[in-house]
Amino acid sequence: MTDEYVAQRYAHLRRAAFLMCGDWARAGESARLTLARALTDPGVGADAGDLDLWAYADLMAAFKPGHSRREHVFVAPAAAGYDDAQAALRDTYTVLVLDALRRLPPKCRAVLVLHHFCHLAVAETADVLGLDGNKVTEYEAEGLQAFQELLRAGQPVAGR
Template identity: 75%
Template sequence: MTEEYVAQRYAHLRRAAFLMCGDWAQAGELARATLARALTAPDVGDPDLWAYGDLMAAFKPSHGRREHVFVAPSEAGERGAADTDAGMGDVFTVLVLDALRRLSPKCRAVLVLHHFCHLAVVDTAEVLGLDATKVTEYEAEGLAAFADLLRITRPAVTA
């Protein structure tokens, strides 16, 4: 991987990490660490799949440790124009992060990789070490959770 690749992919990996952890500072650290390892990694087939796999490995829960997701408030210095342009407005961000934090880490990773990073089901399965059927099951679970959240948050209609 080249320095040009690192420069091109940092913002996207940071946003993917943010969707996983809900904290811009932690997301930046994780994206930087992944890209630093990418520069020294031996020949990898697909650099994006390798980077996503490395990034998602940071979210594998260790045994006996309960996962907590905390959402840091966005700060002007932490959010760039790309975040706003990509539709990461405050209300949308809160809704998405609330729905994502309710999911298991694997289910969250499937939604982030498949829907935000636009990986195919087979590529998502490869990155996470799952079979494609399991990816589809996690996706269905996550999308159902999003539908439930949207149903709950829908404003009341006045007659």
């Protein structure tokens, strides 16, 4: 693994970790630890495709139930700093999406993050999480339904 790979993947791994935990400091540390293990573990493959899957699997292992986890509550920025209502509404929706994602069961959240944000195929998501493809599809359906309900329940009213 090269320094170039680390530079290219750190930001993406950090964002994926943030979607799992909601804490930028913890996400950064998780991404750094994953990349450090990739650099020092002689068993990690040199193929970039395999290395990406290995990195996602290592990263997701930090967020399995039972690991110490801090819950982060997303807070919308103060509206006074906005020049227009559209920016305030966009940031409010971002907070709602992140909060809804945080409320999903961990397996559903992991499947949605890996499949939809990281763009892994169902089979790759299954490999990363140690599941079979049918289970990934079930978690995805359950997660999307719950996610939609959570968003609907917390949807802001424009113009308020």
